[in-house]
Amino acid sequence: MVLLSSQKPVQLRWLKNPSGDAGITWGIPWKKGEINRETVLSLSSADGLRQYPIDSWPTAYWPDGSVKWSAHAAVVPASESGGFVLDKGESPVPASRVSVEESAERITVSTGSIRWVIAKQGTRIVERMERDRREICSGGVLVALTEVHDQVSGMHTTREEPFEGVVLQAAVEAAGPVRAVLRVQGRYRAKSGLREWLPFTLRLYFFAGQASIRLVHTFYYDGNPNTDFIKGLGIAFEVPLSGPHYNRHIRFAGEEGMFRDSPKSMYNRRTKGRYLELYEDQLEGKPLSFDEEDDAYYLGLLKDSATWDSFKLLQDSSEHFTVRKRTKEGCSWVKGAEGRRAGGLGYAGGASGGIAVGLKDFWRKYPSGLEITGMAAETARFTAWFWSPDAEAMDMRHYDTETHVLSSYEGADELRATPYGVGNTHELTVWCLDATPDSKTLGQMAEAADMPELLVCTPEYYHETRAFGLWSLPDRSSPEKAYLEDRLDGIIAFYQQETEQRKWFGFWDYGDFMHSYDAARHVWNYDLGGCAWQNAELVPNMWLWTMFLRSGRADIFRMAEAMTRHTSEVDMYHIGEYAGLGSRHNVVHWGCGCKEPRIAMAGLHRYYYYLTADERIGDCMELVKDADYATVTLDPLRAYFPKDEHPTHIRVGPDWAAFSSNWMTRWERFEDTFYRDKILTGIDCVKKAKYGLISGPVYGYDPKTGLLSSMGVENWGRHLSICMGGPQVWFELAEMLEDPEWNEMMAEYGVYYNAPQEEKDLLSHGEISHKNFEHPVLSVAIAAYGAYYRQDTVTAERCWTILHGNPFGSVNLQEQSEDVVYMDSIKEIDWMNTNEASQWSLNTILSLELISEWLPSSVNKN
Structure with missing residues (x-):
C-alpha cells in the first residue's frame, strides 16, 4: 500500500x-x-x-x-x-517476536524468554507460565462464590458455594510479530454441582519481549437477583515456591509505599547488628544465606518464630483498605496495615521468582481485594478479587417493588428492573518475574497497571482529519472566546471535583455521573427515581470525548474512558430479551422500565474503540448492529401507540439516530453495505415526510426493511430528536454519504427550531405548534449547523444568545460554588444538572467551530 x-x-x-x-x-x-x-x-x-x-x-x-x-x-x-x-516505510522485525502455537487442547504463546500455555477446555485456563524454561505459575483459574440464604423456623443462615470458570471456546484473535491476542469464553460452574451461570469473556494480550500480559475479564449477570447473590469474583494463580521461608516474599502496594512481608520475618527481639542489615535486605527482596554454625542461635530464633502463611488486602470503600495476615487456618487474622486507597498491585514469590498482579481502578471499583495463601507451602495461591468475599455479597435487587413514574420521573409503568444481561469488565496485568522486585519497581508496575500507557495524536491532527465529525480546537484569541473556553474547562473541573467529593465510585457505579441536584438536602438525587444516575442521558460520553480530542488532556481521557466502560457494560444489556438495548437513568442502573437503543448505541463508545482498538468495546458495538429488532417486542412508544399495522414505532431521534450510529459503525468497520443501505432507506423515508426532519419525530418502523412511515406532523416535542447524540452522529455520517439533500434537510431543521412562530408558519402553514420545540439550549448543535450551512447570521445570533443566556454560559462555576454542610463540609451549586452541563458543552464546542465569526463582542459575565 x-x-x-x-x-x-x-x-x-x-x-x-x-x-x-x-x-x-x-x-x-x-x-x-x-x-x-x-x-x-x-x-x-x-x-x-x-x-x-x-x-x-x-x-x-x-x-x-x-x-x-x-x-x-x-x-x-x-x-x-x-x-x-x-x-x-518498512517496519523492523522485533528481536523477540511473539510466536503462537495452537493444538486441539491448548494455545502456547512465547514472547521471548516468557512462555504462556492457555487451555482450550476445562477450568485451568492458564496451564502454566514459564520464564527461561522455569515454571513461575503452575495454573490460573477464574473463581466465584455465591451466597445462599436460607430462612427456616425463624433462623436465617447463609452458606457459600464455590464456582470456577469453565472454558467453552478459545481462539487466537491476533498473531502479529509484535502483539498476540487470545479470546477465551465460558461460564462459571459449581464445584460441587452441575449448575453453570455467569457467562464470561477473557482476553489475553501478549507483546514481544515483554514479561507481562494484560487480561481483560468481562462477565454477564444471568441469575435471579432475589436468590443469586455473588459473594466473590476473581482470578487465582498458583505460584510454585522454593527456598526457605525467609526468602519468600509478599508485597501489597499502598497509596504511596509498599507493604512488605515474608512468611518468616527476620525481625525478632534479637534482630541487631548484622541481622538488622539482613532484615533490611529481606525487606528489599534480596536473597539471604546463613552459616549453619555461626548463625545457629539466630536460625533457632527463626525456627521458633511464627510462620505467616496467608495475607490479604481488602479495599472496602474508595476511602479505606486494610491488610491482614494469618499463620494458619483456625487462627485469627491480624491487622498489618490500614490506609485510604491501595495501589492495586501485589506480589508473591520465592527464591526462584514469582508473579505480580496489578488491577486497574482497584480502589475506584471497590470492593476489590488481593489475597495470597499457602506461602508456607510448596505452592501459593494468589487471587485478585474483582469483588472481594470479605465484603458484603453483591445485591442486584431493585430498590423498590414498584415504579414511580409521576413523582420520580421514572420512565414507564412497567417495572422491568432486571439486571439479567448487564455486564462488568475488569483489566489486570500479570508479570512473570525471576526475582522479587524492589519497592520502586513495584510502584512503577502498580502505576502501569492502573493507568495503562497509550500513544495519542495531537488535537490539531484529530481536528484536521475530522475524527468523529465536527468540533472545535480551543481558541483564546479573543476575550469572548477565552470566556467560553473558561466555562468549558470549569464544567470539567466541577465534575472532577464532584466525583471526588460525592465518591462516585464502586463496582457498579464508577464512571457514571448523577443526573440532578436537590439543594434542600445538599445532595444529588441518588434516591429519586429517574433523577439519580445519568446512564448516558444527553450523551455525556460524547461531551467528555470531545473535550479530550480538543485538549489532549490525560485526566479527561480517563474520565471518558471510565464512563465508556460503565455505560457499555452496566447500562446496557448483552444477553437476554433486552440484548442491544440499555436502561434509562434511574436509582439502580438497570432499574428503569424504559429499555432504549440510545443508551447502548455505538456512537457513545466508538471514540474509545478507535483511539485504543479495544476489542471489548468492539464486541459491544457489534452487539447493537441489529438493536432495531428488539423494539418489535418492546415498542419504545408503547405507552402512546397501540398495536397497528407497523411492527413497532420509533422516533427519528433518539431511536433511529441510535440505529444509524450502530449501522454507520458496522458499515465503516466491515464495509458492510447492508447497513449502509438501511441508513439510506431511512433517510429516503424522512425526505418523503411532509416537512422532512421538521415533520413529527414519530414513525412506524419495520426493522426487516428499514422503512419509516410518518405518523403525522403533530406528535409531541422535537427536542429528544437532537439532544441524544443525533447531530453528532449525523454530521459525521454526512461526510461519508455526501448527500446535499440530507445536509440541507438538517440545516432546514436547525434554522426552523428556534425561529419565531410566524416564520415557522410560513413553512408549515400553521400545522406544527411552537410548543413542540422546547428547551432551546438542547437544539444549538443542529441550529448552529443550519446557520453555518446557510450562512444565516440571524440563526447564528440566536444560538449565541441561547448559549450565553444559559447558566452554564453566564456563571463561573468555581466562583459560584457555596460552602455548605451535608455529612461533611462540601461545596455545591444548587441549580446543577448533568443534562445541560453535557449539552451546553457539546453545543458550545460545535458553535465555536461553525459560527464563531458571529460570536458577539460582549458576553454576559455577571
Missing part, C-alpha cells in the same frame, strides 16, 4: 509518560483517500534516530475503500519521552 507523497508524518506523544517499557495499542484517524489498506507504516522516535517494530491493521474504512482509522501495536521504552513519528 502506498502512502500519498503529500501526507505528512503523524506526530504521536504519550498520553502520560510511562514508568517502564510498554507494550501499547493505539489508533490513528485518516482523511478520506489518504491511505489504503496496503500501506506500509513505520514508527520511529521523534528525532528519527530509532525505529520500533509495529503491527498495523485497519479498523474503519471510508466509502471509497481508503482507511478511515488504523490501529497499531508496538513495544517502546519509557525513556523515549520526546514523542514518536508514524510515517511510510
Whole structure:
C-alpha cells in the first residue's frame, strides 16, 4: 500500500509518560483517500534516530475503500519521552517476536524468554507460565462464590458455594510479530454441582519481549437477583515456591509505599547488628544465606518464630483498605496495615521468582481485594478479587417493588428492573518475574497497571482529519472566546471535583455521573427515581470525548474512558430479551422500565474503540448492529401507540439516530453495505415526510426493511430528536454519504427550531405548534449547523444568545460554588444538572467551530 507523497508524518506523544517499557495499542484517524489498506507504516522516535517494530491493521474504512482509522501495536521504552513519528516505510522485525502455537487442547504463546500455555477446555485456563524454561505459575483459574440464604423456623443462615470458570471456546484473535491476542469464553460452574451461570469473556494480550500480559475479564449477570447473590469474583494463580521461608516474599502496594512481608520475618527481639542489615535486605527482596554454625542461635530464633502463611488486602470503600495476615487456618487474622486507597498491585514469590498482579481502578471499583495463601507451602495461591468475599455479597435487587413514574420521573409503568444481561469488565496485568522486585519497581508496575500507557495524536491532527465529525480546537484569541473556553474547562473541573467529593465510585457505579441536584438536602438525587444516575442521558460520553480530542488532556481521557466502560457494560444489556438495548437513568442502573437503543448505541463508545482498538468495546458495538429488532417486542412508544399495522414505532431521534450510529459503525468497520443501505432507506423515508426532519419525530418502523412511515406532523416535542447524540452522529455520517439533500434537510431543521412562530408558519402553514420545540439550549448543535450551512447570521445570533443566556454560559462555576454542610463540609451549586452541563458543552464546542465569526463582542459575565 502506498502512502500519498503529500501526507505528512503523524506526530504521536504519550498520553502520560510511562514508568517502564510498554507494550501499547493505539489508533490513528485518516482523511478520506489518504491511505489504503496496503500501506506500509513505520514508527520511529521523534528525532528519527530509532525505529520500533509495529503491527498495523485497519479498523474503519471510508466509502471509497481508503482507511478511515488504523490501529497499531508496538513495544517502546519509557525513556523515549520526546514523542514518536508514524510515517511510510518498512517496519523492523522485533528481536523477540511473539510466536503462537495452537493444538486441539491448548494455545502456547512465547514472547521471548516468557512462555504462556492457555487451555482450550476445562477450568485451568492458564496451564502454566514459564520464564527461561522455569515454571513461575503452575495454573490460573477464574473463581466465584455465591451466597445462599436460607430462612427456616425463624433462623436465617447463609452458606457459600464455590464456582470456577469453565472454558467453552478459545481462539487466537491476533498473531502479529509484535502483539498476540487470545479470546477465551465460558461460564462459571459449581464445584460441587452441575449448575453453570455467569457467562464470561477473557482476553489475553501478549507483546514481544515483554514479561507481562494484560487480561481483560468481562462477565454477564444471568441469575435471579432475589436468590443469586455473588459473594466473590476473581482470578487465582498458583505460584510454585522454593527456598526457605525467609526468602519468600509478599508485597501489597499502598497509596504511596509498599507493604512488605515474608512468611518468616527476620525481625525478632534479637534482630541487631548484622541481622538488622539482613532484615533490611529481606525487606528489599534480596536473597539471604546463613552459616549453619555461626548463625545457629539466630536460625533457632527463626525456627521458633511464627510462620505467616496467608495475607490479604481488602479495599472496602474508595476511602479505606486494610491488610491482614494469618499463620494458619483456625487462627485469627491480624491487622498489618490500614490506609485510604491501595495501589492495586501485589506480589508473591520465592527464591526462584514469582508473579505480580496489578488491577486497574482497584480502589475506584471497590470492593476489590488481593489475597495470597499457602506461602508456607510448596505452592501459593494468589487471587485478585474483582469483588472481594470479605465484603458484603453483591445485591442486584431493585430498590423498590414498584415504579414511580409521576413523582420520580421514572420512565414507564412497567417495572422491568432486571439486571439479567448487564455486564462488568475488569483489566489486570500479570508479570512473570525471576526475582522479587524492589519497592520502586513495584510502584512503577502498580502505576502501569492502573493507568495503562497509550500513544495519542495531537488535537490539531484529530481536528484536521475530522475524527468523529465536527468540533472545535480551543481558541483564546479573543476575550469572548477565552470566556467560553473558561466555562468549558470549569464544567470539567466541577465534575472532577464532584466525583471526588460525592465518591462516585464502586463496582457498579464508577464512571457514571448523577443526573440532578436537590439543594434542600445538599445532595444529588441518588434516591429519586429517574433523577439519580445519568446512564448516558444527553450523551455525556460524547461531551467528555470531545473535550479530550480538543485538549489532549490525560485526566479527561480517563474520565471518558471510565464512563465508556460503565455505560457499555452496566447500562446496557448483552444477553437476554433486552440484548442491544440499555436502561434509562434511574436509582439502580438497570432499574428503569424504559429499555432504549440510545443508551447502548455505538456512537457513545466508538471514540474509545478507535483511539485504543479495544476489542471489548468492539464486541459491544457489534452487539447493537441489529438493536432495531428488539423494539418489535418492546415498542419504545408503547405507552402512546397501540398495536397497528407497523411492527413497532420509533422516533427519528433518539431511536433511529441510535440505529444509524450502530449501522454507520458496522458499515465503516466491515464495509458492510447492508447497513449502509438501511441508513439510506431511512433517510429516503424522512425526505418523503411532509416537512422532512421538521415533520413529527414519530414513525412506524419495520426493522426487516428499514422503512419509516410518518405518523403525522403533530406528535409531541422535537427536542429528544437532537439532544441524544443525533447531530453528532449525523454530521459525521454526512461526510461519508455526501448527500446535499440530507445536509440541507438538517440545516432546514436547525434554522426552523428556534425561529419565531410566524416564520415557522410560513413553512408549515400553521400545522406544527411552537410548543413542540422546547428547551432551546438542547437544539444549538443542529441550529448552529443550519446557520453555518446557510450562512444565516440571524440563526447564528440566536444560538449565541441561547448559549450565553444559559447558566452554564453566564456563571463561573468555581466562583459560584457555596460552602455548605451535608455529612461533611462540601461545596455545591444548587441549580446543577448533568443534562445541560453535557449539552451546553457539546453545543458550545460545535458553535465555536461553525459560527464563531458571529460570536458577539460582549458576553454576559455577571
